[in-house]
Amino acid sequence: MLVLTRRAEEKxxxxxxTVVSILEVDGGTVKIGIDAPKEVTxxxxxxVEQIQKQNIESSKRDVATINSAAELLKKRFSGE
Amino acid sequence: MKIDTRKFGTIEIxxxxxxxxxECLPGFPGFTRxxxxxxxxxxxxxxxxxxxxxxxxxVIMSPFLFKPDYRFNLDNVINARNWSGVxxxxxxxxxxxxxxxxxxxxxxxxxxxxxPLVINSENNEAVQVVLSDTNYSHQHNVLDGA
Numbered sequence: 001m002l003v004l005t006r007r008a009e010e011k012x013x014x015x016x017x018t019v020v021s022i023l024e025v026d027g028g029t030v031k032i033g034i035d036a037p038k039e040v041t042x043x044x045x046x047x048v049e050q051i052q053k054q055n056i057e058s059s060k061r062d063v064a065t066i067n068s069a070a071e072l073l074k075k076r077f078s079g080e
Numbered sequence: 081m082k083i084d085t086r087k088f089g090t091i092e093i094x095x096x097x098x099x100x101x102x103e104c105l106p107g108f109p110g111f112t113r114x115x116x117x118x119x120x121x122x123x124x125x126x127x128x129x130x131x132x133x134x135x136x137x138x139v140i141m142s143p144f145l146f147k148p149d150y151r152f153n154l155d156n157v158i159n160a161r162n163w164s165g166v167x168x169x170x171x172x173x174x175x176x177x178x179x180x181x182x183x184x185x186x187x188x189x190x191x192x193x194x195x196p197l198v199i200n201s202e203n204n205e206a207v208q209v210v211l212s213d214t215n216y217s218h219q220h221n222v223l224d225g226a
Binding site for chain 1: 108135136195211219
Protein backbone atom coordinates (compact mmCIF):
# COMPACT_ATOMS: atom_id res chain seq x y z
CA MET A 1 0.00 0.00 0.00
CA LEU A 2 1.21 3.48 -0.85
CA VAL A 3 1.26 5.65 2.26
CA LEU A 4 1.34 9.45 1.98
CA THR A 5 1.25 12.06 4.72
CA ARG A 6 -1.03 15.03 3.96
CA ARG A 7 -2.17 18.06 5.93
CA ALA A 8 -5.57 19.73 5.92
CA GLU A 9 -6.33 21.44 2.58
CA GLU A 10 -3.79 19.29 0.71
CA LYS A 11 -4.85 16.97 -2.12
CA UNK A 12 -3.94 13.73 -3.88
CA UNK A 13 -4.56 13.08 -7.58
CA UNK A 14 -5.33 9.50 -8.61
CA UNK A 15 -5.25 8.74 -12.33
CA UNK A 16 -6.58 11.37 -14.74
CA UNK A 17 -9.94 12.10 -13.19
CA THR A 18 -9.88 11.60 -9.45
CA VAL A 19 -8.79 14.07 -6.77
CA VAL A 20 -8.96 13.35 -3.05
CA SER A 21 -8.90 16.43 -0.80
CA ILE A 22 -8.20 16.45 2.92
CA LEU A 23 -10.74 19.06 4.01
CA GLU A 24 -10.43 18.99 7.77
CA VAL A 25 -8.54 17.11 10.46
CA ASP A 26 -10.06 17.17 13.92
CA GLY A 27 -8.78 14.80 16.58
CA GLY A 28 -9.40 11.26 15.31
CA THR A 29 -11.68 12.38 12.47
CA VAL A 30 -10.63 13.29 8.94
CA LYS A 31 -13.07 14.94 6.52
CA ILE A 32 -12.31 13.91 2.95
CA GLY A 33 -13.64 15.30 -0.33
CA ILE A 34 -13.55 13.14 -3.45
CA ASP A 35 -13.92 14.41 -7.01
CA ALA A 36 -14.34 11.45 -9.33
CA PRO A 37 -16.26 10.58 -12.54
CA LYS A 38 -19.86 9.63 -11.71
CA GLU A 39 -19.41 6.07 -13.00
CA VAL A 40 -16.85 5.48 -10.24
CA THR A 41 -18.61 3.95 -7.24
CA UNK A 42 -17.43 5.34 -3.92
CA UNK A 43 -18.58 3.50 -0.82
CA UNK A 44 -17.85 3.42 2.88
CA UNK A 45 -16.02 0.13 3.32
CA UNK A 46 -18.06 -0.91 6.36
CA UNK A 47 -21.26 -0.79 4.27
CA VAL A 48 -19.72 -3.08 1.65
CA GLU A 49 -18.60 -5.45 4.39
CA GLN A 50 -22.09 -5.50 5.94
CA ILE A 51 -23.58 -6.49 2.59
CA GLN A 52 -20.96 -9.19 2.01
CA LYS A 53 -21.62 -10.58 5.48
CA GLN A 54 -25.41 -10.63 4.99
CA ASN A 55 -24.97 -12.45 1.65
CA ILE A 56 -22.65 -15.05 3.13
CA GLU A 57 -24.92 -15.64 6.15
CA SER A 58 -28.00 -15.90 3.93
CA SER A 59 -26.38 -18.65 1.83
CA LYS A 60 -25.85 -20.80 4.92
CA ARG A 61 -29.53 -21.28 5.69
CA ASP A 62 -31.05 -24.72 5.09
CA VAL A 63 -34.38 -25.34 3.42
CA ALA A 64 -36.16 -26.47 6.63
CA THR A 65 -35.24 -23.23 8.44
CA ILE A 66 -36.46 -21.12 5.55
CA ASN A 67 -39.69 -23.08 5.14
CA SER A 68 -40.56 -22.71 8.82
CA ALA A 69 -39.77 -18.98 8.70
CA ALA A 70 -41.99 -18.77 5.59
CA GLU A 71 -44.85 -20.41 7.52
CA LEU A 72 -44.45 -17.87 10.32
CA LEU A 73 -44.40 -14.97 7.88
CA LYS A 74 -47.45 -16.20 5.99
CA LYS A 75 -49.37 -16.42 9.28
CA ARG A 76 -48.37 -12.84 10.11
CA PHE A 77 -49.35 -11.58 6.65
CA SER A 78 -52.74 -13.24 6.88
CA GLY A 79 -53.26 -11.66 10.28
CA GLU A 80 -53.45 -14.89 12.26
CA MET B 81 -30.57 -26.92 -18.99
CA LYS B 82 -29.78 -28.90 -15.85
CA ILE B 83 -28.12 -27.28 -12.87
CA ASP B 84 -26.81 -28.85 -9.67
CA THR B 85 -27.95 -27.42 -6.37
CA ARG B 86 -27.02 -28.51 -2.87
CA LYS B 87 -30.48 -27.77 -1.52
CA PHE B 88 -32.67 -29.21 -4.26
CA GLY B 89 -30.43 -31.69 -6.12
CA THR B 90 -30.25 -31.51 -9.91
CA ILE B 91 -33.03 -29.42 -11.37
CA GLU B 92 -34.12 -28.34 -14.83
CA ILE B 93 -34.00 -24.60 -15.56
CA UNK B 94 -35.19 -22.77 -18.67
CA UNK B 95 -31.92 -21.43 -20.07
CA UNK B 96 -33.73 -18.23 -21.11
CA UNK B 97 -34.23 -17.51 -17.43
CA UNK B 98 -30.58 -17.61 -16.40
CA UNK B 99 -29.56 -14.26 -14.92
CA UNK B 100 -26.10 -12.83 -15.39
CA UNK B 101 -24.40 -10.69 -12.76
CA UNK B 102 -21.49 -8.93 -14.49
CA GLU B 103 -20.37 -7.45 -11.17
CA CYS B 104 -20.89 -10.67 -9.16
CA LEU B 105 -22.43 -10.78 -5.69
CA PRO B 106 -20.53 -9.03 -2.90
CA GLY B 107 -18.91 -11.82 -0.87
CA PHE B 108 -18.90 -14.27 -3.77
CA PRO B 109 -16.43 -13.09 -6.40
CA GLY B 110 -16.19 -15.06 -9.62
CA PHE B 111 -19.81 -16.28 -9.88
CA THR B 112 -21.83 -14.51 -12.55
CA ARG B 113 -24.73 -16.82 -13.43
CA UNK B 114 -27.78 -17.33 -11.26
CA UNK B 115 -31.33 -18.63 -11.38
CA UNK B 116 -34.35 -17.58 -9.37
CA UNK B 117 -35.92 -20.65 -7.76
CA UNK B 118 -39.43 -20.48 -6.39
CA UNK B 119 -41.02 -23.12 -4.21
CA UNK B 120 -44.55 -22.77 -2.78
CA UNK B 121 -43.26 -24.17 0.53
CA UNK B 122 -40.75 -21.37 0.96
CA UNK B 123 -42.87 -18.50 -0.45
CA UNK B 124 -42.72 -15.52 0.04
CA UNK B 125 -39.01 -16.34 0.11
CA UNK B 126 -37.27 -17.53 -3.01
CA UNK B 127 -33.75 -18.68 -3.75
CA UNK B 128 -31.09 -16.90 -5.77
CA UNK B 129 -29.18 -19.98 -6.83
CA UNK B 130 -25.76 -19.91 -8.51
CA UNK B 131 -25.68 -22.17 -11.58
CA UNK B 132 -21.91 -22.46 -11.14
CA UNK B 133 -21.65 -23.36 -7.45
CA UNK B 134 -24.32 -25.76 -6.15
CA UNK B 135 -23.79 -24.64 -2.55
CA UNK B 136 -24.31 -20.93 -3.30
CA UNK B 137 -27.97 -19.99 -2.85
CA UNK B 138 -29.16 -16.84 -1.11
CA VAL B 139 -32.62 -16.38 0.36
CA ILE B 140 -34.39 -13.36 -1.10
CA MET B 141 -37.86 -11.81 -1.05
CA SER B 142 -39.74 -8.78 -2.30
CA PRO B 143 -39.20 -5.88 0.11
CA PHE B 144 -42.63 -4.45 -0.72
CA LEU B 145 -44.41 -7.23 1.16
CA PHE B 146 -43.24 -5.81 4.48
CA LYS B 147 -42.13 -2.29 3.50
CA PRO B 148 -44.43 -0.94 0.78
CA ASP B 149 -42.72 2.46 0.79
CA TYR B 150 -39.21 1.06 0.15
CA ARG B 151 -37.53 3.35 -2.39
CA PHE B 152 -34.06 4.12 -3.70
CA ASN B 153 -32.67 5.92 -6.72
CA LEU B 154 -33.09 3.56 -9.68
CA ASP B 155 -31.70 6.14 -12.13
CA ASN B 156 -28.24 5.67 -10.62
CA VAL B 157 -28.52 1.92 -11.18
CA ILE B 158 -29.80 2.33 -14.74
CA ASN B 159 -26.96 4.71 -15.62
CA ALA B 160 -24.22 2.68 -13.95
CA ARG B 161 -25.29 -0.54 -15.72
CA ASN B 162 -26.05 1.13 -19.08
CA TRP B 163 -29.66 0.01 -18.95
CA SER B 164 -30.92 3.23 -20.51
CA GLY B 165 -34.39 2.84 -22.04
CA VAL B 166 -35.41 0.07 -19.68
CA UNK B 167 -38.97 0.31 -18.39
CA UNK B 168 -39.05 0.71 -14.62
CA UNK B 169 -41.75 -1.91 -14.26
CA UNK B 170 -39.30 -4.41 -15.79
CA UNK B 171 -36.80 -3.84 -12.98
CA UNK B 172 -37.63 -6.36 -10.28
CA UNK B 173 -36.39 -5.68 -6.78
CA UNK B 174 -35.51 -8.24 -4.13
CA UNK B 175 -33.70 -8.03 -0.82
CA UNK B 176 -31.46 -10.62 0.85
CA UNK B 177 -33.05 -12.28 3.86
CA UNK B 178 -31.47 -13.74 6.97
CA UNK B 179 -32.89 -15.91 9.69
CA UNK B 180 -30.79 -15.15 12.73
CA UNK B 181 -29.16 -18.37 13.93
CA UNK B 182 -28.67 -17.12 17.47
CA UNK B 183 -32.29 -16.13 17.78
CA UNK B 184 -33.70 -18.96 15.74
CA UNK B 185 -36.12 -19.95 18.47
CA UNK B 186 -37.56 -16.47 18.28
CA UNK B 187 -37.61 -16.76 14.48
CA UNK B 188 -35.94 -13.44 13.88
CA UNK B 189 -36.20 -12.63 10.16
CA UNK B 190 -34.18 -9.73 8.84
CA UNK B 191 -33.77 -8.23 5.39
CA UNK B 192 -30.84 -6.25 4.06
CA UNK B 193 -32.38 -3.02 2.78
CA UNK B 194 -28.92 -1.52 2.16
CA UNK B 195 -28.10 -3.97 -0.65
CA PRO B 196 -31.13 -4.52 -2.89
CA LEU B 197 -30.89 -6.93 -5.79
CA VAL B 198 -32.20 -5.43 -9.02
CA ILE B 199 -33.10 -7.79 -11.86
CA ASN B 200 -33.57 -6.33 -15.33
CA SER B 201 -36.10 -8.69 -16.89
CA GLU B 202 -35.52 -7.15 -20.34
CA ASN B 203 -31.96 -8.45 -20.63
CA ASN B 204 -31.78 -10.88 -17.68
CA GLU B 205 -28.99 -8.97 -15.99
CA ALA B 206 -28.89 -8.51 -12.25
CA VAL B 207 -26.93 -6.28 -9.92
CA GLN B 208 -26.74 -5.96 -6.16
CA VAL B 209 -26.76 -2.27 -5.42
CA VAL B 210 -24.94 -0.85 -2.41
CA LEU B 211 -26.95 2.12 -1.16
CA SER B 212 -25.18 5.00 0.51
CA ASP B 213 -26.73 8.06 2.14
CA THR B 214 -29.79 6.19 3.34
CA ASN B 215 -31.21 5.36 6.74
CA TYR B 216 -32.19 1.82 5.75
CA SER B 217 -30.79 -1.00 7.84
CA HIS B 218 -28.84 -4.06 6.67
CA GLN B 219 -30.83 -5.98 9.30
CA HIS B 220 -34.35 -4.64 8.95
CA ASN B 221 -36.80 -6.65 11.06
CA VAL B 222 -39.24 -8.16 8.54
CA LEU B 223 -41.81 -9.15 11.17
CA ASP B 224 -42.08 -5.53 12.31
CA GLY B 225 -43.91 -4.53 9.17
CA ALA B 226 -45.88 -7.73 8.75
